[in-house]
Amino acid sequence: GQNIDQPTEMTATEGAIVQINCTYQTSGFNGLFWYQQHAGEAPTFLSYNVLDGLEEKGRFSSFLSRSKGYSYLLLKELQMKDSASYLCATMDSNYQLIWGAGTKLIIKP
Amino acid sequence: ETGVTQTPRHLVMGMTNKKSLKCEQHLGHNAMYWYKQSAKKPLELMFVYNFKEQTENNSVPSRFSPECPNSSHLFLHLHTLQPEDSALYLCASSQDGGTPSYEQYFGPGTRLTVT
Numbered sequence: 758g759q760n761i762d763q764p765t766e767m768t769a770t771e772g773a774i775v776q777i778n779c780t781y782q783t784s785g786f787n788g789l790f791w792y793q794q795h796a797g798e799a800p801t802f803l804s805y806n807v808l809d810g811l812e813e814k815g816r817f818s819s820f821l822s823r824s825k826g827y828s829y830l831l832l833k834e835l836q837m838k839d840s841a842s843y844l845c846a847t848m849d850s851n852y853q854l855i856w857g858a859g860t861k862l863i864i865k866p
Numbered sequence: 867e868t869g870v871t872q873t874p875r876h877l878v879m880g881m882t883n884k885k886s887l888k889c890e891q892h893l894g895h896n897a898m899y900w901y902k903q904s905a906k907k908p909l910e911l912m913f914v915y916n917f918k919e920q921t922e923n924n925s926v927p928s929r930f931s932p933e934c935p936n937s938s939h940l941f942l943h944l945h946t947l948q949p950e951d952s953a954l955y956l957c958a959s960s961q962d963g964g965t966p967s968y969e970q971y972f973g974p975g976t977r978l979t980v981t
Binding site: 788854 | 870906907908909910911914956962968969970971972973974975
C-alpha cells in the first residue's frame with residue numbers, strides 16, 4: 758500500500774529551528790515534494806528532492822533518504838509568517854502525487 | 867489574472883442542486899487536476915487531464931463530473947451531492963514532460979458546503 762506519515766502538529770518559537778519529518782511507503786518513487794499551505798490559501802511549492810541528500814533554499818532545507826523512506830523539512834530563523842501547514846507528497850510510478858495529511862506548524866513569539 | 871484561478875471561492879448548495887466549479891490556468895500548462903481537501907486528511911486526487919484528455923479518475927462517485935474543454939479551463943460539475951462531500955476543492959496545473967520536478971501550481975480553492 759501507499760502511506761505517508763507526518764506529525765499532525767508542531768509548535769516552535771520565533772527565531773528558532775524546527776524539523777518536520779515525513780516517512781513514506783509508495784509504489785514506485787519519482788521524487789518527494791514539500792508544500793506550504795497557509796490557512797484558507799492554496800498550497801505553494803517549497804522543494805523537490807529526487808536524490809539523497811540535503812537541498813538548501815534560503816531559510817528552508819529539505820533532506821531525503823530513499824533507502825529509509827524518509828525526508829525532513831528544516832526551517833531556520835523561524836518567523837511568525839511561517840505558521841502554516843506543511844504538506845509532504847511523493848510522486849509514484851504513474852507520476853501522480855501521494856499526499857500526507859500535513860503538519861500544522863504553530864510559531865509562538 | 868495570473869497563475870491558477872478558481873470560482874466561486876465559496877459555495878453552499880442543497881443535496882438536490884446542480885452547480886459547477888470553474889478553474890482557469892494562465893501558465894500555459896498542459897495538465898490540470900482536481901483535488902478534494904478535507905480537514906486533517908491528505909489531499910485526495912480526483913481527476914487528471916493531460917492535453918484535455920482524462921488520464922485519471924480515482925474512483926470518484928458519478929455525482930462529480932469533470933469537463934476540460936481546453937488546456938486552460940477545467941470544470942467540476944456537481945449534482946445530488948451528500949453532506950460528506952463538503953470540503954475544499956482545489957484545482958492545480960503542471961507542465962508534464964517539462965521541468966523534471968512536475969511542480970503543481972494550485973488555485974485558492976472552492977470551499978463547498980452541502981446542506
